[in-house]
Amino acid sequence: MAAAISALRRKVGDAGWVDAAGVAATFNAIDRVADATGIPLEPKKAAVSADFRGQLDIDAWAEARG
Structure with a gap:
C-alpha cells in the first residue's frame, strides 16, 4: 500500500x-x-455479483436483507 x-x-x-x-x-x-437506508442492489449488479456474494454468504447478512 505504501508503494x-x-x-x-x-x-x-x-x-x-x-x-x-x-x-x-x-x-x-x-x-x-x-x-x-436499505437501498436495494440494482438487478444488474446483483446478477454480476451473485457468485462472490454466495461464496461470502453476504445475502444472509441482516444488512443485505434490508
Whole structure:
C-alpha cells in the first residue's frame, strides 16, 4: 500500500493525492449511507455479483436483507 501511495503522489502531486483521498473517503461515506437506508442492489449488479456474494454468504447478512 505504501508503494502505491508513493507512486500516486509522485504522479499527481500532493494536491492530487489529497483529492484522491477525499474522493475515496466520500465514496465510503455515501456507500455506508446507502447501506444503512436499505437501498436495494440494482438487478444488474446483483446478477454480476451473485457468485462472490454466495461464496461470502453476504445475502444472509441482516444488512443485505434490508
